[in-house]
Amino acid sequence: MELAEWYSILLKTEFIFAAVTFVSLFFISAPYGRFGRKGWGMTLPAKYAWMIMEAPAMLLPLYFFFAFADQQDIVLIIFLVIWQFHYAHRTLIYPLQKSGGKRPFPLVLVLMAIVFNSMNGIIISYSILIKNTYTQDWLFQWPFMLGLLIFAMGYWINKQSDAILKHLRSSTETSYKIPYGGWFRWVSNPHYLGEIIEWCGWAILTWSVAGWAFVAYTFANLAPRAWAHHKWYKANFEDYPSDRKALIPFIW
Numbered sequence: 001m002e003l004a005e006w007y008s009i010l011l012k013t014e015f016i017f018a019a020v021t022f023v024s025l026f027f028i029s030a031p032y033g034r035f036g037r038k039g040w041g042m043t044l045p046a047k048y049a050w051m052i053m054e055a056p057a058m059l060l061p062l063y064f065f066f067a068f069a070d071q072q073d074i075v076l077i078i079f080l081v082i083w084q085f086h087y088a089h090r091t092l093i094y095p096l097q098k099s100g101g102k103r104p105f106p107l108v109l110v111l112m113a114i115v116f117n118s119m120n121g122i123i124i125s126y127s128i129l130i131k132n133t134y135t136q137d138w139l140f141q142w143p144f145m146l147g148l149l150i151f152a153m154g155y156w157i158n159k160q161s162d163a164i165l166k167h168l169r170s171s172t173e174t175s176y177k178i179p180y181g182g183w184f185r186w187v188s189n190p191h192y193l194g195e196i197i198e199w200c201g202w203a204i205l206t207w208s209v210a211g212w213a214f215v216a217y218t219f220a221n222l223a224p225r226a227w228a229h230h231k232w233y234k235a236n237f238e239d240y241p242s243d244r245k246a247l248i249p250f251i252w
C-alpha cells in the first residue's frame, strides 16, 4: 500500500479514536495521578512513563525529516522547531520537573499513549514534512502568523499552569492543594486549556487536516478529564472557588 493510502486510513482512525476516547473518558477516568487506582496491572514510576510514552511524538518527526524531507526547506525547519519546542520539553524536561514523579503509572496507559503518539507522529510528519504543500512565502501569510500567535499563547498558558501545579508541593509532599494564580483564576485546568489552544494554533499555522485531527483527539482526551478534576476539587475542598469553571473561562 502507498504511503498516501496509509496516511488517509490513519487520519480517519485518529478522528474515530477521538470520538471513542471522548465518550469513554466520561465513564472511566484514566487511572493515573489523583485517579490512580489498583486493578490496572503493572506500573512504572510516572517520570519514566512520561518520557517513554511521549518519545514517539518527539522522535518520529525528526526521523521523517532527516530520512525523507527536504532538509534545506526553511518552512519545514521552522515547523519542526515549533513542534519540538513542545515535544522535546514534554519528553525530556517535564517528566523530570513534575511533582509526583515516583507515583505508579499503569503500563497499559503507557502502551496506549505510545500507539497514539506513533500514529499522530506519522500523520503529522507525512502531512506536513513529506507531502509539503507550502510555498517559501508561507511564513509571511496570515494563517502562519495568526497560528503562531495562538500556539505561543497556548504554550505560555500550559507552561505557566504546569509550573503553578509543580510549586504547590515540596519535594517530599504528595497531597493535593487548591491552585491559585495565572489562569487558575478562571478554570480548574488551565494546563489542559493551554494545551488545546496550542494545538489549535498548530492546526492554523500548518493549515492542515492532520493538525485538526490532533486538536480533536487532544480535546477528546482532556475535556472529560478536566470535568473529572473539577468535580473532584469541588468534592474535596469546601472552600473551592465557586466561580471557577472546568476548562473554558466563564462557560464550562
Ligand SMILES: NC(=O)c1ccc[n+]([C@@H]2O[C@H](COP(=O)([O-])OP(=O)(O)OC[C@H]3O[C@@H](n4cnc5c(N)ncnc54)[C@H](OP(=O)(O)O)[C@@H]3O)[C@@H](O)[C@H]2O)c1
Pocket (backbone or CB within 6 Å): 032, 033, 034, 046, 098, 099, 100, 101, 103, 158, 162, 165, 166, 168, 169, 174, 175, 176, 177, 178, 179, 191, 192, 195, 217, 218, 221, 222
Ligand atoms: N495532548 C494530550 O492529549 C495530553 C494528554 C495528557 C496530558 N497532557 C499534558 O501533560 C501535562 C500533565 O497532564 P496531567 O494529566 O498529568 O495533569 P494533572 O493530572 O493535573 O497533573 C499534573 C501534575 O501536577 C500535580 N498536581 C495536579 N493537581 C495538583 C494539586 N491540586 N495539588 C498538587 N499537585 C497537583 C500532579 O501530581 P500527581 O501526579 O500526584 O497527581 C502532576 O505532577 C499537562 O500539561 C497536559 O496538558 C496532554
